[in-house]
Amino acid sequence: MHINAAYIIDFLAYKAGRPLKLKELAKELGIAEKDYSSFRSTVKQLLAEGRLVKLRRSRLGVPSELNLVVGRITISKGGSGIVLSDSGQQIVIAPTHTLTALDGDKVMVRVSGEVEGEIHGKVIKVLERAERNIVGIFRSGEHFDFIVPDNKKIHRDIHIAPGLSKKARDGERVIAKITQWDDPYRIPDGEIVEKIGMPGDPGTDLLTVIKSFNLPEEFPRRVSDEAMQAAEYFTPEELNRRRDFTGESIYTIDPVDARDHDDAIAVEKTGRGYRLGVHIADVSFFVRENTILDKEAFERGNSIYLPGMVIPMLPEKLSNDLCSLKPHRKRLVYSTIMNFDDNGKMNDYEIVEGIICSKAKLNYEQVQNFFDTGRADEAIGKVADGLEPARELARILFKRRMAEGSLDFDLPEAIISVDEKGEITSISNRVRLESHRLIEEFMLAANRAVALHVFRLGQKFLYRVHDKPDKEKVEAFSYLVSTLGYHFPASDNMKPIQFARFLERLKGKPEEEFLNELMLRSMKKAVYQPQNIGHFGLAFSHYTHFTSPIRRYPDLMVHRLLKKLKHGRYSDKLNKQLATVLVNVGRHCSETERTAEAAEREAIKIKQVAYMAKRIGQEYQGVISGILNFGFFVRLGDTGAEGMVRLSTLDDDYYKHDEKHFRLVGRRTGRTFRLGDPVLVGIQSVDKIRNEINLFLIESTGKEIPAKQKKRKK
Known part of the structure; x- marks a missing residue:
């Protein structure tokens, strides 16, 4: 007799009504002697997973019936923990109650009570160590x-x-x-x-990041071999069955050093408005479902971009060759053809499997120079007639999107250039050009059209969603900006347009950059899931990721789903399977995306620290980006690096931390340091082991607080 794990748990929880010893449970379930060994192994596995717990006198119980919760623990830098159960319950763990748990471990927690609306508990057992370096x-x-x-x-x-x-x-x-x-x-x-x-040896910095975040490295031999064989799929028969776009003026626009080109565009003016073609590399044709190559791509989830290094999702044979939309080469694509009126409203669209032959490989600076000067080099000259209508349409789409409440966070992005040894040659902030916006708008339009298409058909799908922010976080942001003289009322049902209007008010202000960043932090993370709840940040009711299948697995999954729809492969059975598959794909890819972002931030920080280590004593303009009771953080101009001015280095006064108003106030002089204040600082020292930059203050705009604001001693 076979008894599955779920039945054992249900029996103990609902039918037995009390904890039982192993043999008592076997008797109640009618386990035959010949099946007892298998039954005991199943129970042992349930205990190891935390789905059952062993009590005094060896009795077995179900955690949920015993005020116990099982989940992964996330530990903060301060030592406290958060455990999120499978049911979504969040339990706060004090630093003294984490037992031997480390960040990411699977633990069993006993709930101890509720304090100010938070559920508290203590770890009673570490069930499984997270895989970690x-x-x-x-x-x-x-x-x-x-x-x-x-x-x-x-x-x-x-x-x-x-x-x-x-x-x-x-x-x-x-x-x-x-x-x-x-x-x-x-x-x-x-x-x-x-x-x-x-520390500091060439090559060790990025290797440290790779090992710290357990990032993938070389592709297994079998994966690389399978990628090499993918070229055999490319046949004349496949070309003949596809829509032929090879005669159109199609081109790519990418960073100057890009090697993988997964999107190409073509725009033309029509009698009714504009026709936009967004042509995306058909990676799903080469990466077949459930192959070794596919499983490796899924595990990686996305490509990871570190300074001077790319950890690709797909082997180079695919990412930089077969799938890359190189100029003057026939390439397989999945295309979204959209027709817009003169106001940017999409009148109709078509999603087709096609073939293109890109006429030009352009870069952002090259296109921007053409926009600014009207002068066309040889590559631009081949597609110049299509660039002006592309520019017009992008401006129209951007204006329409802003009017609908889409948020345009114009945050700095560090560009770090390194030589062949990994040594930094320069650090700067990426200048966001109109040519960047042009591609952004067209990719957004294609992603939106695909999501709307599938939603209308009512089939299971993978969406890119962004939930509305929690009221508590918005209230905290509202209070913070009020201390800087801004009015941003928080409410239960805030709309994207309210955030968009506030961002517009910040344009050109000294505090624009860090308030943009703080607003972004107050919002939830965008994730992948099959339940469509819309995208708050973009103010879109339907959105997905379709345009980057070379570097994002969700896009590859979306391509496959579109093909199943087109070729009539959706069925009740498939929908039932997708209900589980899409949840797992969405959760996994959301996690790999977070890991990639954290690794990229850490790598940039390490490079910034190394860069500043060679500039001890140099002066930098910066903005105060954080206030603590022992000092303040300063964001250093175009480098994007952040360092700290410690109060112990300020000898003109004793400073008190005014937490309520996010500032430091001099006890004697009333001199203040607050968020957003511009300062002139120097590089005092650098700690390469802790990745910290220590600064000394040269000059600030810290102003004296008027006497009526100072507290008088009674």
């Missing part, structure tokens, strides 16, 4: 060796026993794993599994 600095102590983890969420050093150090040098960055940690009052035991190198 612990990257840190090896220290050879007088009495024992240990590792100081780079990750500030790991609050314990790791003891390394004699013989387990791989002969690492003192101060060397290494990768370790924990071998044992059962007692929260002792430090974990571990061993070194790999040496990275000394």
